[in-house]
Amino acid sequence: MQDRPTETLPPSEPSRLARAWDSDLAWSFRHTPVAMVSAAVVVILVLSAVFAPLIAPHDPFDPGSLNLMNGFTPPGRPNAFTQDMFLLGTDDQGRDVLSTILYGMRISLFVGFSAVLLALVIGVILGLLAGYLGGWVEALIMRVADIQLTFPAILVAMLIFGVAKGITPPAYRDQMAIWVLILAIGLSDWVQFARVVRGATLVEKRRDYVQAARLIGRKPFSIMLRHILPNVLNPVLVIATISLALAIIAEATLSFLGVGAPPTKPSLGTLIRIGQGFMFSGEWWILLFPALTLLALALSINLLGDWLRDALNPRLR
Amino acid sequence: MSASIRLKSLTRDFDVSKPWLNRVIERLPRATLRAVDDVSLEIPENSVYALVGESGSGKSTIGRIVAGLVPASSGVVEVNGIDIVSTGAEQAAEARRNLQMIFQDPYASLNPRWKVRDIIAEPVAIRGVATDGLAERLLEQVGLSAADAGKFPHEFSGGQRQRICIARALASHPRIIICDEPTSALDVSVQSQVLNLMSDLREEMGLTYLFISHDLTVVQHMADRIGVLYLGALVEEAPRDRLFAEPKHPYTQMLFAAAPRMDAFGREVEPPKGEIPDAINPPPGCHYHPRCPLATDLCRSVVPETRRIGATRVRCHHAE
Amino acid sequence: MSEPVLSVRDLVVEIPTRRGILRPVDGVSYDITKGEILGVVGESGAGKSMTGNAVIGLLDRPARIASGEILLTGEPIHHLKGEALRRLRGRRMGMIFQDPLTSLNPLLTVGDQLTETILEHLPVSRAKALNRAVAALDEVGIPAARQRIGSYPHEFSGGMRQRVVIALALCAEPELVIADEPTTALDVSVQAQIIALLKRLCRERGVAVMLVTHDMGVIAEAADRVAVMYAGRLAELGPVRDVVGRARHPYTTGLMASTPDASRGQRRLRQIPGSMPRLDALPEGCPFHPRCDRAEVRCRQAPGPSLTACDGRAACWFPMHQPEETPA
Numbered sequence: 001m002q003d004r005p006t007e008t009l010p011p012s013e014p015s016r017l018a019r020a021w022d023s024d025l026a027w028s029f030r031h032t033p034v035a036m037v038s039a040a041v042v043v044i045l046v047l048s049a050v051f052a053p054l055i056a057p058h059d060p061f062d063p064g065s066l067n068l069m070n071g072f073t074p075p076g077r078p079n080a081f082t083q084d085m086f087l088l089g090t091d092d093q094g095r096d097v098l099s100t101i102l103y104g105m106r107i108s109l110f111v112g113f114s115a116v117l118l119a120l121v122i123g124v125i126l127g128l129l130a131g132y133l134g135g136w137v138e139a140l141i142m143r144v145a146d147i148q149l150t151f152p153a154i155l156v157a158m159l160i161f162g163v164a165k166g167i168t169p170p171a172y173r174d175q176m177a178i179w180v181l182i183l184a185i186g187l188s189d190w191v192q193f194a195r196v197v198r199g200a201t202l203v204e205k206r207r208d209y210v211q212a213a214r215l216i217g218r219k220p221f222s223i224m225l226r227h228i229l230p231n232v233l234n235p236v237l238v239i240a241t242i243s244l245a246l247a248i249i250a251e252a253t254l255s256f257l258g259v260g261a262p263p264t265k266p267s268l269g270t271l272i273r274i275g276q277g278f279m280f281s282g283e284w285w286i287l288l289f290p291a292l293t294l295l296a297l298a299l300s301i302n303l304l305g306d307w308l309r310d311a312l313n314p315r316l317r
Numbered sequence: 318m319s320a321s322i323r324l325k326s327l328t329r330d331f332d333v334s335k336p337w338l339n340r341v342i343e344r345l346p347r348a349t350l351r352a353v354d355d356v357s358l359e360i361p362e363n364s365v366y367a368l369v370g371e372s373g374s375g376k377s378t379i380g381r382i383v384a385g386l387v388p389a390s391s392g393v394v395e396v397n398g399i400d401i402v403s404t405g406a407e408q409a410a411e412a413r414r415n416l417q418m419i420f421q422d423p424y425a426s427l428n429p430r431w432k433v434r435d436i437i438a439e440p441v442a443i444r445g446v447a448t449d450g451l452a453e454r455l456l457e458q459v460g461l462s463a464a465d466a467g468k469f470p471h472e473f474s475g476g477q478r479q480r481i482c483i484a485r486a487l488a489s490h491p492r493i494i495i496c497d498e499p500t501s502a503l504d505v506s507v508q509s510q511v512l513n514l515m516s517d518l519r520e521e522m523g524l525t526y527l528f529i530s531h532d533l534t535v536v537q538h539m540a541d542r543i544g545v546l547y548l549g550a551l552v553e554e555a556p557r558d559r560l561f562a563e564p565k566h567p568y569t570q571m572l573f574a575a576a577p578r579m580d581a582f583g584r585e586v587e588p589p590k591g592e593i594p595d596a597i598n599p600p601p602g603c604h605y606h607p608r609c610p611l612a613t614d615l616c617r618s619v620v621p622e623t624r625r626i627g628a629t630r631v632r633c634h635h636a637e
Numbered sequence: 638m639s640e641p642v643l644s645v646r647d648l649v650v651e652i653p654t655r656r657g658i659l660r661p662v663d664g665v666s667y668d669i670t671k672g673e674i675l676g677v678v679g680e681s682g683a684g685k686s687m688t689g690n691a692v693i694g695l696l697d698r699p700a701r702i703a704s705g706e707i708l709l710t711g712e713p714i715h716h717l718k719g720e721a722l723r724r725l726r727g728r729r730m731g732m733i734f735q736d737p738l739t740s741l742n743p744l745l746t747v748g749d750q751l752t753e754t755i756l757e758h759l760p761v762s763r764a765k766a767l768n769r770a771v772a773a774l775d776e777v778g779i780p781a782a783r784q785r786i787g788s789y790p791h792e793f794s795g796g797m798r799q800r801v802v803i804a805l806a807l808c809a810e811p812e813l814v815i816a817d818e819p820t821t822a823l824d825v826s827v828q829a830q831i832i833a834l835l836k837r838l839c840r841e842r843g844v845a846v847m848l849v850t851h852d853m854g855v856i857a858e859a860a861d862r863v864a865v866m867y868a869g870r871l872a873e874l875g876p877v878r879d880v881v882g883r884a885r886h887p888y889t890t891g892l893m894a895s896t897p898d899a900s901r902g903q904r905r906l907r908q909i910p911g912s913m914p915r916l917d918a919l920p921e922g923c924p925f926h927p928r929c930d931r932a933e934v935r936c937r938q939a940p941g942p943s944l945t946a947c948d949g950r951a952a953c954w955f956p957m958h959q960p961e962e963t964p965a
Contacts, residue, residue, distance in 0.1 A: 027655055208426035212482075215384050215418055216440040216489070217410050230430035371824035474912045475681075504680035504851065504913070509895035509906035516905065531825070534854075538897035538906065575829035577854030579881055579896065588830040592796045 028311040035307035038300035045297050049105035056099040057087075061264075070094030075285045089285040091274065097285060100271055101293050107267035108294070111181050112248040116240055118186030119247075123193020124236060128224045130194065131201025142198065145191040154253055156188040161259050174262045181260050185250050189243055196239055200232035234312045241305035245298040252294055268294045320395070321493050321525040322360040322383060327392035329353040329378055329549075333597060350596050352378045354549035355392075357623075360525060360542075362492075367528040367540035367557075369572070373596050375549035376529045380495045383527060384418045385409065396493065417486035421498035423478035427470040433481055434466035440489040455484040459514060476507035483514065493525045500535060512539060533576050537561055545569050548596055548604045553636075555629040565629050565636040567609045603634065611635045640711055641668035642812050642845035643692065648705035648715075650684070650691050650869075659916040661687045661700070663869040664943060669813070669845040674836070676860030676877065677849045680892075682913050684869040685849045689815045691715075692847070693730050694722045710812065728758040731806030731844075735818040737798035740805075741790040747774070747801050748786035751808050758809035773804040777834060796827035800834065807838060814839075817849045832859045853896060857881050865889050868914055868924035871944055873951045883958050885951035887929050923953070931955055 029035050048055060059065055073079040075089035075097070088097040126145075130138040148156060164180040165173065204210060205228060213223050248268075254260035255269025256276075263270060268290050275287030334340060334347045353375045360366040368376040381387040383394055389402050396416055401409040417440070420426040427436055437455055438448035453463035459480040470478060479499065486494055499515070500508040512535065518524060530536050536543055537557065544554040545566065553566040564570045571589045591608040594600055603621050606612040613635070621634045650662035662684045669675045679685045690696050692707055694717065707715040709729060717725060726732070734740040742750055751770035755761065761769065767786075774782035777800040790798055799819065806814055816835065820828040836859055839846050848860055856863055856877065863880040865873040865888065873886040884890045894907035911928045914920060920927055926936040935954050936942075942952045950956075 208420035208422060209428040211381075211386055211420065212418065212426055212485070213428075213439070214386055215413070215416075216443055217413070218439075218443055227428055231428070371826065476912050505853070505892055506680060506895050506909040507912050509897070509908040510910075512897070513905050513908055533825075534897040572825060575826045577828070577832070577852060577858045579854055579857045579893065579898070588833040589826040592794050592827055593824065 025311055029307075032307050032311075034303055035311075038303040038307070041296055041300040042304060045105060045293070045300075046109060048102055049109050052099075052102035052106055056096075056102045058096040058099045060095040060100045060103055067094050072283050074283075075289075088289045089283075091286045092278070092283075097289050100266060101268070101290055104266050104268045104271045104290060105293065105297070107178065107261055107265055108248050108251055108269070108297070111178060111185065111251045111261070111267065112244050114182040115185035115189065115247045115251070116243045118182060119189035119243060120193055120236065120240055122186070123190035124197050124229070124232075126190065127194040127197025128201055128228060128232075131198040132205055132220060132224050132228065138198070141194065145194055148188075148191050153188040154250060157184040157250060157254060158257075158259060160184040160187055161254065165259075174264060177260070177262050178265065181251060181254060184254070185247050188250070189247060192239055192243070193236060196235045197232050200235055201228055204228045204231050238305055238309040238312060241308055242302060245301040245305065248294070248301070249298050268297075320359045321362045321397060322358075322366075322527060323393070323395040324356055324358050324379070324383075325393035325395075327353055327356045327379065327382065327394060328390050329375070329382060329387065330390045348597050351549050351599075352596070353382065353389075356546075356549075356551045358544055358551065358554060360493075360527060362525055363519075363523045364541045365519065365526040365528050365539050367530060367536040367543045368546055369530060369533060369536050369543060370546035371531060371572075371593055373548065373593055374546035376531075376546050377497055378549075379546075380418070380497045380527060380529045384416065384495050385413050414489065415492040416495065417489065417491040417493070418495040418497065419479070419482050419486050419499045422502050423475050423482055424470075424502075426482055427478055429470055431469075432466070433468055433470065433473075436470070436481065437466070437485045437488055440485065444489075451488060452484070455487055456481075458487070458518075459484045460510075474507075475503050476510055479503060479507075479511050480514065483511075483518070487518070487522070491524070493527065495527045495529070497529045498531070499528075501530065501532065508535070515539070533572065545572070548593065548599055550604065550632060551623070551630075552605065552633065553629065553631045559628050563629075565626060565631040566605075566633050567611055567636075568605050571608070603632075605633075641670045641708075642710055643669040643847065644706070644708040644711075645688070645692065646706040646708070648688065648691060648707065649703040650687055650696065650700055651703040652700045654917075656917055660703075661869050661916060662691060664705070665864075665866070665869075665871050666705075666944070667864050667871070667874060669847060671812075671845055672839060672843040673862065674839055674846040674848050674860045676856035676863045677847060677866060678851065678853060678856050678863060679866035680851060680913055682868075682916070683866040685851075685866050686817055687869075688866070689817050689847060689849050692813075693726055693732055693815050695732075724758075727754060727811070728809050729811050729813065731809070731811040731814040733799075733802055733806050733814065733816040733819045735821050737795065737802045737822075738790065740802050741798065743790055746787050746789055747793075747805075751786075751805060754805060755808050769808065770804075773808040774801070776838070777801070777804045777807075778830075779804075796823055796830060799823060799827075799831055803831075803834065803838070807842070807844070810842070811844065813845045813847070815847045815849070818851070819848070820855060821850070821852070828855070835859060853881070853892060865892070868919060869916070870924065870941075871952060872925065873953075874944060875950045879950070885948070885956035885958050886925075886953045887931050887957060888925050889951070890957055891928075 067082060069081045070079050070084055070090050071092050071094040073084065073086050073090040075087060078085050086096050090096055091100070126141045130141040161180055161184040164183060168176045210223060210227055213227050251260060251267060252269030252272060255267050256273045258273065261267040261270045266274065271290035272287060272294065275290060278286045329352050331350045331352055332347065333350045335345060339345065356379060368379060370376045378387060382389050383396070385401060392402065393400050394402050396412045399408060399412040401412055434452040437452040441448050441451060452466045456463055456465055461477060461480055473481065500511050503511060519526060528536065528539055540557050542556050543560050544551050545568065546552065547568050553564070553569045560569065564573055575589050589608065594604065594607065600607050602618045603616040606616040609616065615634050621632050623630050623632045626636065646666050648662055648665045649660060652659045652661060665688055667675065677685045677688060687700070691702055702715050706713055714725060748767065748770055751773055752763065752766040755766040755769050756763065771782050771786055774786065779785055779797060779800055790801065793801060820831050823831060832855060835846065838844065850856060860877050862875065863877050864871055865880065865886065867888050873880055873884065873889045880889060881893065884893060891907065891909040895909060897906055909928050914924060922938050923936045923941040926932040929936065933955065942954050944950070944952050947953055948956060
């Protein structure tokens with residue numbers, strides 16, 4: 001055909017990596033110091049949690065390696081009896097605080113990630129259904145969401161936790177505690193995913209590419225998954241990040257209240273609960289270091305989420 | 318020649334009532350908006366039928382009803398002889414295989430997360446047919462290059478996107494294409510490229526177009542036959558040259574007079590009176606009477622029937 | 638000829654981006670005199686709206702005026718900021734936007750918005766201001782103005798709303814009005830009404846109007862002079878009859894020829910190949926040369942043509958018609 005447009009487009013196809021590096025998101029990241037520092041903190045914390053067995057100086061769950069004589073060693077000073085050194089000190093049982101933090105973070109992060117994943121899957125599915133199908137489906141889903149929102153999330157989580165604990169056989173309780181925790185936090189957190197996805201779906205479903213897909217006979221569920229879902233993921237990503245921080249804090253809160261991770265598998269929250277008992281007797285480090293770790297983790301994930309929200313918002317760009 | 322599309326007394330009402338709680342509290346009745354009002358028309362094969370009208374005239378709704386995106390309230394919509402309103406879903410879908418659509422906004426009608434190759438091949442891929450090389454071939458046919466298939470929509474300008482939309486519409490070898498304001502979002506110089514492409518394709522492939530537009534100059538260039546809509550009703554229909562030479566309905570005459578013209582420097586004409594009335598409570602009788610210079614008591618009380626004058630069909634008591 | 642109301646001299650607007658500095662407006666100069674409508678026409682991305690926004694001081698950051706002058710009756714205004722600019726806007730310059738809904742405050746009655754504007758800019762009492770507001774609504778053709786003064790913007794139809802916006806732009810009796818696509822969102826019949834209104838007010842009040850639009854038909858109907866913009870530069874500037882009737886720049890002729898017109902009776906439309914270059918990928922020399930069928934070696938070389946370097950009417954080294962005696 002003779003009327004081919006002669007317009008020049010940028011020369012095409014550098015590698016995928018180069019394109020990603022050059023993308024607006026990567027550029028914004030490189031120009032936001034807060035985002036870079038937060039990302040660095042998160043990466044260091046997550047890596048040290050994942051490789052805890054390799055880098056932790058002690059295995060806090062191996063009773064054989066524990067020496068009760070090492071109890072209450074202050075940070076950075078040799079123990080009065082054994083002359084052993086502990087960077088962040090030890091707790092009443094002589095467990096190395098640094099090692100318990102590293103192992104505790106594993107539990108906290110595992111619960112946090114899993115709970116957010118659960119909330120995300122439930123929320124995105126229900127949000128898509130509500131937004132795309134409308135009618136009574138939407139009314140039902142959104143009213144349930146509204147009702148759930150009238151209770152504080154932590155209360156909902158405690159309720160779910162209580163019920164789940166009641167129906168699990170006592171023998172499995174400690175084993176199941178982590179999974180119950182994930183379920184409780186995940187179920188208390190799906191609402192905001194559902195709301196945001198529903199809103200974005202309402203916008204997307206009116207756009208003509210969805211009409212074009214309907215025209216050629218694509219089925220509703222196929223349209224939701226193949227067409228709408230990829231276009232509503234940006235806000236989901238932002239919420240997932242901020243939810244992760246909240247889920248880690250929720251887990252810590254539940255564990256602090258004694259309804260979360262068992263003392264045999266202590267999370268950061270459990271550690272804080274244990275440490276709290278020694279706050280007034282002078283062994284401050286047992287409380288302070290887990291608390292600081294939780295703070296650093298939650299804060300940097302949150303800051304990262306804030307940056308992501310701004311960077312993905314076309315109006316602020 | 319047989320008719321590709323035949324509409325008989327097509328009507329579409331939209332429920333524009335407030336939520337039931339408001340209706341109960343504020344004691345409001347249900348409100349309906351008649352977007353398409355008893356429209357009958359025929360589109361012969363391999364011709365271009367244009368629907369023109371201002372906002373709220375129902376032209377886009379008619380296009381979407383024919384495409385099956387919006388259900389009809391009553392009436393008959395025949396595509397290649399099959400009534401898609403009354404027949405079963407499967408037969409309707411089968412009839413619609415011959416039908417494709419090009420949308421107004423080239424930025425909203427391509428999924429931004431899909432590659433051009435997948436977008437163009439989708440109508441074929443969904444039937445489980447192999448699509449190797451299809452997108453590349455179609456891209457060249459609409460004046461883009463085969464190498465563009467691996468790109469994403471945001472890498473293209475508005476005019477190029479509209480070419481991609483056309484390529485997608487052609488993928489399943491349709492006989493009929495509904496064009497809903499295909500060039501109103503484009504700049505003039507790009508609009509002419511797209512219109513030329515559409516004319517070429519029509520000749521090469523023997524396509525039938527239902528061409529929806531508010532732009533009289535575009536319609537005049539493209540259409541064989543033109544229907545003028547006002548508040549959902551077809552007020553005048555005629556072959557292109559007939560309509561432009563001798564518009565019968567006062568509304569058509571007003572539209573022609575009001576359209577800005579290139580040769581109208583400092584033209585001092587009395588601008589048309591009034592605006593399109595509220596479609597929820599349209600005026601009684603002929604809907605156009607409050608703005609019509611010919612209006613009489615008859616117009617204010619009786620809805621005019623469609624009359625045939627020569628090759629023109631007109632819905633006016635006084636047209637002659 | 639008297640001093641022009643608005644004088645734009647070598648205006649350059651820049652947007653710093655991470656891929657370098659973009660120039661959506663590059664070396665634009667024009668005058669508008671009292672009672673004159675200058676049509677600024679161009680396709681999307683030509684820089685026409687940006688020019689209007691620069692004049693009225695409404696450039697969104699990070700866009701900024703990099704060089705050049707904007708003179709309002711001889712006074713430079715391009716360096717004004719904050720309060721001084723705000724006082725100028727409304728009092729001496731009015732603005733009419735494409736979408737009347739977004740330029741009116743939905744929470745205030747139109748009467749309140751009009752009287753507030755009048756009180757802010759003119760030394761009159763509240764009662765006088767109200768009377769003026771009614772008169773302003775009356776003048777733009779709103780029936781039963783005194784009764785409608787207490788209505789909210791959403792109670793008006795699209796065309797009536799645009800009339801209110803025009804009344805608002807004119808109520809403090811500015812010398813210059815910038816109308817940015819004032820009829821694009823309106824139907825043909827209402828568009829004709831608004832154009833007629835603008836023309837009448839311009840003539841009666843002696844206001845200088847800068848009418849920004851993409852529609853050649855609107856320009857032909859309303860404007861006295863036309864500035865055609867392409868890729869941030871003026872392609873052609875002259876009286877409407879000359880530009881529309883005897884265009885010199887190949888872009889202008891192409892633009893005109895690609896508008897469908899059955900009276901020419903052609904089956905295929907003339908088309909300009911390609912589309913407007915992106916600001917970050919402007920070609921060397923004349924920005925139009927890749928799409929121009931008359932382009933020669935000189936067109937591909939920097940510096941590109943400008944109005945002053947060429948014949949003063951078309952920024953083209955090889956204009957279509959020879960210069961004729963038409964006082965600009």
